[in-house]
Amino acid sequence: MSAHPTTKRFIANATEALADPQLQRAMTNVRSGFIDKRAAVAAKLPEFEALRDSARDIKNHALAHLDLYLEKYEANVTAAGGHVHWARTAEEARKIILGICHDAGAKTVTKGKSMISEEIALNAALEAAGIVPVETDLGEYIIQLRDEAPSHIIAPAVHLNASQVESDFRRVHTHLDAGRDLSEPVQLLTEARQVLRSKFLAADVGITGANFLVAETGSSIIVTNEGNGDLTQTLPKTHIVIASLEKIVPTLEDVSQILRVLARSATGQEMSVYTTFSTGPRRAADLDGPENYHVVILDNGRSSMLGTAFQDMLRCIRCGACMNHCPVYHAVGGHAYGWVYPGPMGAVLTPTLLGVDKAGHLPNASTFCGRCESVCPVRIPLPKMMRHWREAEFERHLSPATMRSGIKFWAFFAKRPALYRFATSLMMNVMGWLGRDKGCFSSVPLASGWTDYRDFPAPQGGTFQSRYQAHRKSTQNNGRAA
Amino acid sequence: MRLAQDKAASRAPRVGLFVTCLVDLMRPSIGFAALKLLEQAGCKVEVPSQTCCGQPGYNSGDRATARDLAEQVIRSFSHCDYVVAPSGSCAGMIKAHYPELFADDPNLAPKAQALAGKTHELISFLVDVMKVKSVDASFDGAVTYHDSCSGLRELKIKNQPRQLLGSVNGLTMVEMNESEVCCGFGGTFAVKYGEISNSIVEKKTGNISESGAPTLLAGDLGCLLNMAGKLAREGKSIEVRHVAEVLAGMTDEPPIGAPRVSAQS
Numbered sequence: 001m002s003a004h005p006t007t008k009r010f011i012a013n014a015t016e017a018l019a020d021p022q023l024q025r026a027m028t029n030v031r032s033g034f035i036d037k038r039a040a041v042a043a044k045l046p047e048f049e050a051l052r053d054s055a056r057d058i059k060n061h062a063l064a065h066l067d068l069y070l071e072k073y074e075a076n077v078t079a080a081g082g083h084v085h086w087a088r089t090a091e092e093a094r095k096i097i098l099g100i101c102h103d104a105g106a107k108t109v110t111k112g113k114s115m116i117s118e119e120i121a122l123n124a125a126l127e128a129a130g131i132v133p134v135e136t137d138l139g140e141y142i143i144q145l146r147d148e149a150p151s152h153i154i155a156p157a158v159h160l161n162a163s164q165v166e167s168d169f170r171r172v173h174t175h176l177d178a179g180r181d182l183s184e185p186v187q188l189l190t191e192a193r194q195v196l197r198s199k200f201l202a203a204d205v206g207i208t209g210a211n212f213l214v215a216e217t218g219s220s221i222i223v224t225n226e227g228n229g230d231l232t233q234t235l236p237k238t239h240i241v242i243a244s245l246e247k248i249v250p251t252l253e254d255v256s257q258i259l260r261v262l263a264r265s266a267t268g269q270e271m272s273v274y275t276t277f278s279t280g281p282r283r284a285a286d287l288d289g290p291e292n293y294h295v296v297i298l299d300n301g302r303s304s305m306l307g308t309a310f311q312d313m314l315r316c317i318r319c320g321a322c323m324n325h326c327p328v329y330h331a332v333g334g335h336a337y338g339w340v341y342p343g344p345m346g347a348v349l350t351p352t353l354l355g356v357d358k359a360g361h362l363p364n365a366s367t368f369c370g371r372c373e374s375v376c377p378v379r380i381p382l383p384k385m386m387r388h389w390r391e392a393e394f395e396r397h398l399s400p401a402t403m404r405s406g407i408k409f410w411a412f413f414a415k416r417p418a419l420y421r422f423a424t425s426l427m428m429n430v431m432g433w434l435g436r437d438k439g440c441f442s443s444v445p446l447a448s449g450w451t452d453y454r455d456f457p458a459p460q461g462g463t464f465q466s467r468y469q470a471h472r473k474s475t476q477n478n479g480r481a482a
Numbered sequence: 483m484r485l486a487q488d489k490a491a492s493r494a495p496r497v498g499l500f501v502t503c504l505v506d507l508m509r510p511s512i513g514f515a516a517l518k519l520l521e522q523a524g525c526k527v528e529v530p531s532q533t534c535c536g537q538p539g540y541n542s543g544d545r546a547t548a549r550d551l552a553e554q555v556i557r558s559f560s561h562c563d564y565v566v567a568p569s570g571s572c573a574g575m576i577k578a579h580y581p582e583l584f585a586d587d588p589n590l591a592p593k594a595q596a597l598a599g600k601t602h603e604l605i606s607f608l609v610d611v612m613k614v615k616s617v618d619a620s621f622d623g624a625v626t627y628h629d630s631c632s633g634l635r636e637l638k639i640k641n642q643p644r645q646l647l648g649s650v651n652g653l654t655m656v657e658m659n660e661s662e663v664c665c666g667f668g669g670t671f672a673v674k675y676g677e678i679s680n681s682i683v684e685k686k687t688g689n690i691s692e693s694g695a696p697t698l699l700a701g702d703l704g705c706l707l708n709m710a711g712k713l714a715r716e717g718k719s720i721e722v723r724h725v726a727e728v729l730a731g732m733t734d735e736p737p738i739g740a741p742r743v744s745a746q747s
Contacts, residue, residue, distance in 0.1 A: 011675070018681055327664045331681040365675050367668025367682070368541060369631040384582075387541060394543030403670065407539055411547040414503070414533040415554065428507050432742075439741040440714045449676030454683065454711035457508070457739035464501045464510035468529050471514075 005354055007338035010361035017332040026159050027330050030152075034324035037268025038375065048264070055261050056379045058254045059315035062246075063306065069215040069248045070297070076218025080280025082293035090120035093298050097122065097207070097240060098129050100294050104238045106131050106204035112222060112229035113137035114209030115153055115318060116242045116298055118340045119353070122207070133207075134199045136228035138192050145172050151334030151342065154266050154320040159333045162188065196228070206232040206290070208278075210243035211262070211317070213295070216251045219279040220295060223262065223272040230276050239278065239290035244298045246314040258317060261377035266319035301353050309388045313348050315378040322372035322382060328365055337362060344372035344382040351389050360398055363389035402446075425466040432461020495612075497525040498562035500555070500601075502572045503534040504703040505724075509738065512703060515730035516568040516604050522730075523612040530558040535567075537575040540583065541669055552580050556593050564611070565601040568726050569702050570633020573603040578636045603633055604726060605701055609642040616649030619731035624654045626695035627725070628686070628709065629662045630702035643701060643725050650728060658693035660685070667708040683712045691718060697737075699725045710739035 006013055017023055042048045062069055074084040087093035093116075101109060109131055111117060123144070126133045135144040139157035143150055145168045150156030157165070166182045169191055182188055208229050210220040220241045222229045233239045249255055263269040282289030305311055323329040323343025334342035339359070341349050347362040356363075363386035372382045393399045413420040435441055435458020443451045450456055497520050501513040513529075520527045536551030555576065559565045567573040580594040608614040625647065633639040647655055666672065666682025686709060690698050698713075698720055700706050710722035721737035736742055 011677075014675070014678055018677055327666065327682045327685075328675075328678055330685075331678050365671075365678065367631070367664050367666060367671050367679075369664035369668070370635040371631070371662075371664065374635050387543070390541070390543030391545055392543070394545075399543060400674075403542060403674065404544075406670075407542050407544050407547060410534070411539060411544075411551070414536075414551055417531045417533050417554070420533045424507055436742040439736065440711065440739045442715075447673050449673035449679075450711070453676055453680035453715065454708070455714040455739060457707050457710050457714070458742075459508045460510055460735065460742075462510060464506040464513035465529065465532070467510045468513065468517075 005339040005358060007350060007354060007359040007362060010336060010338055010365060013336035013338055014332040014365075017336045022161060022164070023159055023333050026161050027333055030158060030324055031330050034268065034320075038265060038321060038324070039268075041264045041268045041270060045260075045264070048261070051257065051261050052377050052379055055258045055317070055377055056315060058249060058258060059317075059378050062249050062254075063311060063314050066245065066248065066303075066306065069250055070245060072215040073213050073218055073248055076215070077280065077293075077295055078218075080218050080293075081283075082218070082280040082295060085294060085296045087296055087298045088300070090298070090300055093120045093242065093296055093300075094122060094125040096296050097242065098125060098131075100238065100240055100292075101126070101129070101131055101205050104205050104292065106238070108132045108134060108199065108203050109205045109207055110134050110136050110200055110203035110232045110236065111140070112206070112208035112224065112232040113140050113156070114207065114242055115150075115340060116209055116244055117207065118150060119244075119300065120242075120298065122242075134196070134203065136196055136200065136232055137224070138189060138226055138228075141192055141196065142168060145169075149335065149340065152320060152323060153318050153341065153343075153345070159335065200231045200235050203232075203236045205238045205240060206234075206236040207240045207242060208233050210241050210247050212249050212255050212258070213243055213247045213297075214250075214252055214255055215248055217279055219252075219277045221255060221275065221277050223259070223275050225267075225269075225273040227274055230274060233276070233278055233290065234288050237290055238292040238294070239281075241278070241293075241295040242298065243295065244300065245302055246316075258377075262317055262319055265321040265375065265377040305352055310348065310352060310385055312380050313345075313352070313385060315380055316345055316349070317378060318345075319377055321375040321377065325371045325375050327367065327369060327371070344386070345380075348380075348382055348385040348389070356389055356392055356396075357398055360389070360393050363387075364393075364399075406446075421463070421465050425463045428459045428463050429461050432459045435459065436461070494524055494526040495563040496561075497527050497564045497566050498559045499527050499529050500532055500535070500559065500565055500567040500572065500576075501529070502567055502569045502703065504707070505568060506532075508707065509703060509724070511732060511735045512568050512724045512726055515724070515726040515732045516566070518730045518732065519604065519608060519617070519726060520566060522618070523608055523614050525564075525612070528562070530562070532558055535572045535575045537572065537579075538669055540575065540579060545583070549583055552576075552583055552594070553590065556580070556590070556597050560593060560597060563600065564607065565597060566604050566607045567601070568604040568724065569704075570603045570630050570637050570639055571702050571704060573601055574632040574636035576601040603637055603639055603701065605646060605729070606633075606637060606639045606642045609645060614646065617646055617729045617731075619729055620651040621653040621728050621731075621733065623652070623697060624656045624695040625697040625699050625728070626656050626658045626690060626693040627661060628658070628665060628690075628698065628700040628705060630700050630705045631664050633701055634662055639701065643699075646729050647699070647725065653728070656693045656695040658689045658695075660689050665705045665708050667704045669704065672708055679708075680712075683708055687712045687716060687718065690720060695720075697721045697723065699723055699728060701725050706738050710737070714739045
């Protein structure tokens with residue numbers, strides 16, 4: 001999917017998603033699971049709100065001095081014996097990674113969870129080069145078996161139910177006893193572990209993403225819950241980190257602050273199970289670790305967001321809280337958004353990466369309820385940025401003609417108060433009279449998007465302003481009479 | 483006596499009632515309920531010339547139209563001590579977004595900021611500014627309350643309506659599940675993405691029904707029209723009203739979406 005975005009088909013995607021009872025059932029897990037857990041763990045930490053401020057400030061500082069910290073990071077990685085590669089585009093990133101894999105003579109590559117890998121469609125490129133990519137995060141492993149894209153940035157298989165995973169495992173793991181019991185989720189986990197163990201040992205290259213790149217030490221950090229990332233980055237001879245450039249933070253002290261809001265916002269954990277640091281290849285005295293250590297830093301349009309209304313988006317630490325709390329995401333799931341990044345963060349980021357002409361639906365498909373911003377650990381004003389995209393579309397005449405003319409028609413009257421009062425009073429009297437028997441209209445011209453699904457309540461008749469004028473006249477007259 | 487009255491009147495804050503275009507057009511009785519509540523609280527209320535706050539244009543990316551309409555509101559209401567709207571969404575537009583809309587305009591920015599500083603949503607204005615602790619009203623039965631998004635998140639309106647509803651004789655409050663989750667209205671969103679909006683409001687009407695309360699209240703007419711329209715389509719006989727109608731004791735009008743003719747017969 002990452003290679004072929006379906007963002008333009010958002011409405012059709014949403015229709016399919018809403019008609020999929022299995023998906024709808026799975027999405028109730030998001031509503032009940034993530035939200036309550038985050039609220040509980042945040043309530044237990046008195047300084048949670050202050051930590052959100054400090055996380056925001058740290059990221060803002062890093063972005064304000066991005067060049068400085070990236071160069072410092074590169075110097076420290078190099079000093080530790082690693083290599084930093086700069087990729088301006090997805091294509092450059094793929095070329096660099098394929099080159100490293102080629103030099104390593106790689107036949108199989110294990111992978112930790114990485115959204116950048118999805119963004120650059122790395123698996124397809126590896127396969128085309130005759131290299132077998134093996135996803136080792138349980139959710140990623142499941143969707144790889146199904147040839148699907150992740151539907152959530154931290155819970156890639158959240159759109160599935162356990163029974164679907166069971167049938168996928170039975171379809172693919174044909175070497176195992178057909179009569180085995182897989183009715184419990186833990187049995188699915190154990191089976192995935194067993195299958196993956198030999199693949200960890202056989203891999204020539206391990207590729208991981210990064211939650212943070214630390215400038216002062218040249219370290220990259222991943223936070224995981226399954227330990228698969230550790231095996232991915234320590235067992236093969238070559239470790240490649242792929243990360244976008246805004247993952248940089250100045251110091252370990254900064255990281256330790258942001259970590260306190262990351263897992264709490266994401267899964268409602270105080271800390272994720274593993275927080276793993278990697279700094280360069282194995283040293284002489286190290287017992288394990290890769291012989292070769294590479295970091296590929298991807299721009300892919302992000303640097304063009306600096307200094308614009310979208311710069312704040314680069315604070316994002318990919319916790320997923322915005323989508324976990326989004327009513328639109330709950331309704332249609334992640335795949336409907338049509339590309340790598342779903343939910344509110346995707347609605348802001350995707351138009352940057354693909355172009356607003358291709359991804360224009362995403363920032364429009366929001367009620368602006370503001371719940372995403374209210375839970376964002378780095379306080380990104382997501383609705384405001386979606387509005388910026390709407391403005392960009394409006395300026396470039398990309399928004400639908402019916403919407404544009406509707407707004408213009410409304411504004412024509414709204415800018416002329418006297419005409420507005422006359423016209424609306426007349427119209428509301430007519431509509432009030434038409435709707436008096438039923439109290440509702442079951443269809444309204446040009447508003448089928450409303451009346452296909454719900455009635456439109458009839459107005460009372462007359463307007464407040466006309467009634468108020470009459471009311472004032474009568475009270476004044478009464479006053480005089482008295 | 484006359485002098486004392488004049489003196490009291492001169493101390494009374496001068497409130498410009500911004501009824502909002504939806505209330506103006508769809509349900510004037512909410513405007514009269516707001517008028518009554520404000521006067522009971524000791525305000526001197528006037529209704530300056532008004533149309534729309536500009537939010538539909540603003541949220542559709544039409545900044546120029548939004549600015550034109552915002553300027554109109556600034557001109558009409560600047561002389562008031564306070565601007566009060568029976569809507570968290572429209573009050574939020576003036577309070578939170580007008581300053582941003584004119585941030586790059588040295589002439590209008592201070593005016594927008596001044597207006598934002600004295601603009602309030604009705605119920606929070608009564609409780610937080612006018613220090614109203616109770617109302618003189620009766621309502622027989624249980625109600626459930628939906629927290630509309632802009633009021634809740636932009637203006638922090640949560641306890642104020644509950645506090646005043648708690649003082650209404652005969653009224654019991656029953657909280658629904660997920661009262662803070664969006665109803666799916668979102669202005670033009672409800673028409674542009676009707677199917678998604680429907681999925682969201684379906685969950686909301688499910689929570690409303692499960693609460694068991696025969697009456698639904700909220701502080702924003704847009705959300706109320708959406709929820710009332712869905713409840714009507716589902717054939718559920720839950721009465722839907724703006725919270726101001728109940729607080730003002732003005733519940734003679736048929737509820738939102740209910741027939742007018744049969745209600746009178």
